[in-house]
Amino acid sequence: MNKKILSGKNIVPTFFFGAVILGLIFFVIFSFLSNNRELQRETLGEIGAKEADPAVWGQYYPLHYQTYMQNFENTEKPSHFETKPYMEKIYAGTGYAAEFNEPRGHVYTLEDILAVDSARKKTGAACNTCKSSQIPEIIERYGDEYYQMGFNEINDQLEHPIACLDCHDPKTMELRISRPALVEAFARQGKDINKSTRQEMRSLVCAQCHVTYYFEKDTKKVTFPWDNGVKADEILEYFDGKGFTEWNHPDTGTGLAKARHAEYETFVGSTHETAGLACADCHMPYVKIGNTKVSSHYWTSPLKNIEESCMTCHREGSEWLTERVEDIQKKTKEIQDIAGNVVVKAIEEIKAARESSGVDAQLLQEAQEMHRKGQWYLDYVMVTNGYGFHNPTESMNNLGKAIDYAHQAIQLAKDAVR
Numbered sequence: 366m367n368k369k370i371l372s373g374k375n376i377v378p379t380f381f382f383g384a385v386i387l388g389l390i391f392f393v394i395f396s397f398l399s400n401n402r403e404l405q406r407e408t409l410g411e412i413g414a415k416e417a418d419p420a421v422w423g424q425y426y427p428l429h430y431q432t433y434m435q436n437f438e439n440t441e442k443p444s445h446f447e448t449k450p451y452m453e454k455i456y457a458g459t460g461y462a463a464e465f466n467e468p469r470g471h472v473y474t475l476e477d478i479l480a481v482d483s484a485r486k487k488t489g490a491a492c493n494t495c496k497s498s499q500i501p502e503i504i505e506r507y508g509d510e511y512y513q514m515g516f517n518e519i520n521d522q523l524e525h526p527i528a529c530l531d532c533h534d535p536k537t538m539e540l541r542i543s544r545p546a547l548v549e550a551f552a553r554q555g556k557d558i559n560k561s562t563r564q565e566m567r568s569l570v571c572a573q574c575h576v577t578y579y580f581e582k583d584t585k586k587v588t589f590p591w592d593n594g595v596k597a598d599e600i601l602e603y604f605d606g607k608g609f610t611e612w613n614h615p616d617t618g619t620g621l622a623k624a625r626h627a628e629y630e631t632f633v634g635s636t637h638e639t640a641g642l643a644c645a646d647c648h649m650p651y652v653k654i655g656n657t658k659v660s661s662h663y664w665t666s667p668l669k670n671i672e673e674s675c676m677t678c679h680r681e682g683s684e685w686l687t688e689r690v691e692d693i694q695k696k697t698k699e700i701q702d703i704a705g706n707v708v709v710k711a712i713e714e715i716k717a718a719r720e721s722s723g724v725d726a727q728l729l730q731e732a733q734e735m736h737r738k739g740q741w742y743l744d745y746v747m748v749t750n751g752y753g754f755h756n757p758t759e760s761m762n763n764l765g766k767a768i769d770y771a772h773q774a775i776q777l778a779k780d781a782v783r
């Protein structure tokens with residue numbers, strides 16, 4: 366009994382003493398590490414404010430650079446046409462009908478942009494905007510003139526693909542927005558992007574490029590069509606309001622808008638986004654290299670490292686989860702194929718109506734309007750990476766609208782020749 370009381374009394378000072386020793390050990394390790402970092406900075410100097418070369422940053426952050434170099438493993442870029450043959454018909458009249466490959470690793474941007482069909486480079490310098498860490502500096506140098514310049518005038522100056530400077534402030538390493546289009550899109554909605562939280566920034570750095578955009582007609586400036594909101598119907602409303610058409614379909618005469626990889630817009634409002642996730646949570650999970658944990662800078666399918674990317678929250682097992690993803694993607698693709706084929710049918714019907722004599726011009730015009738809508742909703746889902754995963758319900762919803770509008774176009778085109 367006495368003994369017990371005694372040991373109970375002794376436990377407190379022993380515990381206290383232990384904690385002090387532990388604290389001291391941590392302090393020594395911490396100061397060693399931060400001194401070491403200081404030393405490293407002293408011998409290497411600061412990273413230059415305009416340093417676009419990832420290899421230079423790699424001397425300061427070798428582990429991050431190691432994961433960045435893994436992007437070279439992401440080499441596949443199959444043609445979209447292999448799995449979506451209807452694309453060629455839908456994009457007739459644009460360079461996308463000549464050639465359209467799926468994306469691959471961030472480090473390949475400069476190689477890939479040179480490989481695209483020349484019909485797609487007519488826009489000029491602006492095509493380079495999301496392809497190199499040197500672009501922010503170039504835009505600063507030329508101002509809005511940049512967008513008016515020729516493709517090669519800018520491309521010839523580029524040496525580095527997407528790299529550290531695109532997303533980081535070299536002085537503080539904080540995340541930064543380097544592309545004006547995103548800052549301006551926020552400002553037009555009355556939002557100051559600099560007030561974003563850290564978690565928001567973990568998506569916004571991606572939203573500099575993984576968004577839908579258009580080239581403003583007079584200035585050729587890269588512009589995000591978000592003034593009414595970031596959803597497919599709000600963006601179409603924006604284009605309709607401006608009377609904007611990117612091209613006229615040669616078979617139907619329809620003035621069309623072109624959707625582009627709307628990963629960010631699709632993600633907004635999804636289950637995961639409303640649960641507080643950011644792109645980086647799945648695409649840049651913490652990985653262990655030796656004894657250090659770093660955010661992976663290998664941007665690829667999260668299913669390749671599902672343990673780090675998903676299983677931190679999902680406890681159901683990686684096989685089960687992979688199956689869920691595949692099920693969503695397969696079903697989205699099935700409905701997308703239906704929508705793709707119906708839009709092609711609408712194009713054929715409108716073409717036939719235009720070629721027949723005594724056609725009702727009013728009904729034909731209405732058919733074209735339905736074609737514009739149907740193709741927009743299809744395109745919006747079709748070119749957004751992830752095959753519906755980022756927002757399954759919304760993707761299905763948009764494809765449903767595509768099918769309905771395309772059917773209305775078919776009916777109107779038929780009625781126009783009666």
Ligand code: HEC
Pocket residue numbers: 419422423426429430433527528529530531532533538540563566567570571645649658659660661662
């Ligand atoms: C496409 C954007 C992007 C690019 C390009 C990029 N990073 Fe990062 N980086 C991030 C994000 C997002 C985080 C996570 C930041 C956070 O959680 O606050 C991060 C975190 C970091 C961190 C902080 C520690 C950690 O592991 O979270 C370092 C250091 C870093 N990156 C270095 C680099 C280096 C070096 C390069 C170039 C070789 C690079 N980054 C390129 C987006 C990027």
Ligand code: HEC
Pocket residue numbers: 439442467468469470471473474475477478494495496497527531532567570571572573574575644645648649664665666750
């Ligand atoms: C400066 C523009 C830019 C930024 C910023 C950017 N990306 Fe990319 N991303 C691209 C381009 C362009 C490609 C296609 C490269 C190619 O095919 O040559 C791409 C490709 C990818 C791929 C590979 C796609 C595939 O099919 O293999 C993933 C995944 C990806 N990005 C995710 C992200 C994430 C996550 C972020 C934010 C942390 C981000 N990206 C930031 C422009 C960017």
Ligand code: HEC
Pocket residue numbers: 568571572575628629630632637642643644645646647648665666667668690750751752754755
């Ligand atoms: C909840 C996890 C999660 C979040 C958050 C997330 N993604 Fe994804 N992403 C995925 C999955 C899963 C795929 C499908 C991969 C596959 O098909 O192999 C994917 C696919 C992609 C691809 C195509 C990659 C490929 O290899 O086909 C890109 C690009 C991409 N996401 C970008 C983004 C961007 C940008 C954001 C933020 C706006 C984002 N993702 C948010 C899980 C996520």
Ligand code: HEC
Pocket residue numbers: 636637640642646647667668674675676677678679686689690757
């Ligand atoms: C930070 C936590 C977190 C991470 C990381 C995460 N999820 Fe989720 N996920 C959730 C939450 C929360 C829900 C909604 C509630 C639920 O179903 O548990 C959800 C729902 C889902 C659903 C149900 C379908 C849907 O969209 O509504 C699927 C499928 C899914 N996640 C797959 C993934 C995959 C694949 C990854 C990795 C690429 C991933 N999740 C990463 C938290 C996460």
